[in-house]
Amino acid sequence: MATTSVTIRMDENLKKQAETLFDEMGLNMTTAINIFAKAVVRQGKIPFEIAADPFLSEVNQARIRESLEQLKSGQVMVKTMEELETMADE
Secondary structure, eight states: OOOOOOOOOOOHHHHHHHHHHHHHTTOOHHHHHHHHHHHHHHHTSOSSOOOOOGGGSHHHHHHHHHHHHHHHTTOOOOOOHHHHHHHHHO
16 A cells, blocks of 8 residues: 655644653554544544533633733632632523
8 A cells, every 4th residue: 555645733742742642552643643534534524522612712711811910910809609600600
């Protein structure tokens, strides 16, 4: 079977983390990517669910930015558990 090269761009830190994990599994990056590609072809889809992380929603990001600004300015507001639960329900 003929082989070909594929070049991809990836965050350097992600690559290092993936290589470390693959090494622990006894794989290299090429083998892991081939396993992924074969699963995609065999199943006719990405072999895992791809979904947005609700933590990264714009609302949460705005809250995080606001909290960081409060922390930087010394205006940290302590919330009660009830207030935190209400915020989580919004």
